[in-house]
Amino acid sequence: GVAHYWSRSRGELWRKGDTSGQVQEVVEMRVDCDQDALLLRVNAGGDGKACHTGRKSCFYRKVENSDAGPRLTFSIG
Template sequence: MTVPPFDPPGSRTEVEEGAAFTPRFDRDGLVACIAVDAQDGRVLMLAHMNAESLRRTLETGEAWYWSRSRRELWHKGATSGQVQRVVEMRTDCDQDALLITVAVGGDGGCCHTGRRACFYRSVTLDPDGRAVLNPAGA
């Protein structure tokens, strides 16, 4: 199925209460997307989508993102085997952020560091009041 171009957002009421999906892309043409594991609800990663990657995600049922560092489309798992099959997609009240629940292929990993999730460190204060990073578990 081919997804037509996204319509621009309407009024506040239409965006917040209407049935039309009209994502609000930022000035760089991106919308934030949080991926959550369908198996256990763990937050896996935060990435960004542009209109093309969002369209491909809807059309294929697999997560596509926009790589800000490489400035190119990125089919998650195309090289690693960790393809993210979209189980559900939600948008927030402003339609400027997405939450996708995914079933992860391959070894179930997600992070480029080899970890299952990208959020593997917690931020705490040391005795001197400086913010430091600590392992948060797998």
């Protein structure tokens, strides 16, 4: 099917891509051992940018350790 998500800001369930055109076709769905998290593998529609920032993924920031403590680094994409 097509990926649907709960939006905290909207306070409702929404179908990804209804406004952006970035519809996500679900290829595979997995659940973790505690059965409290899902992992969706999707084929992204539109131009493939799933994040509202214009990136392919919302997970473009990486937490890295440094001498000053944890910090966020950014990747292009």
